[in-house]
Amino acid sequence: MSESNTENKTQKLNIDRPQDFKFHIAYGAYSRAWDENTSEATRAKLNELISSLANDESSYSIFYARIQEYRSDSTPIISSRSRIETVKKKDWQRGETQHARNRRHK
Numbered sequence: 434m435s436e437s438n439t440e441n442k443t444q445k446l447n448i449d450r451p452q453d454f455k456f457h458i459a460y461g462a463y464s465r466a467w468d469e470n471t472s473e474a475t476r477a478k479l480n481e482l483i484s485s486l487a488n489d490e491s492s493y494s495i496f497y498a499r500i501q502e503y504r505s506d507s508t509p510i511i512s513s514r515s516r517i518e519t520v521k522k523k524d525w526q527r528g529e530t531q532h533a534r535n536r537r538h539k
Contacts, residue, residue: 443476448487459486459496466503475503 445467449460463483467476482499485491520528 443473443480445476446480446483448483450487455493456486459483459493462497462500462504466500469505470503479503 445464450456460483463479467479470476470479479500482491482496486493486496
């Protein structure tokens with residue numbers, strides 16, 4: 434009875450490639466998602482995702498997009514541009530001395 438129970442369970446794939454950095458990181462994401470999820474259907478889907486990546490059937494961007502829903506350790510990636518204001522050194526120094534002067538006389 435226990436043999437048939439272990440046959441039905443989905444096994445974690447051990448196909449890590451430490452010499453390939455990108456795949457090693459992807460495998461780490463797969464491994465963490467595997468450990469966090471206990472559903473057999475979810476684990477089977479995770480196995481499909483990592484095996485398709487290992488067989489070069491999908492790209493890394495597709496892999497991460499599909500595994501995102503199974504990961505709890507990551508926040509959604511929001512790509513927004515933030516504006517960086519630059520100031521010339523003399524203008525910055527002038528502003529700093531003015532602020533320092535104002536703080537001294539308060």
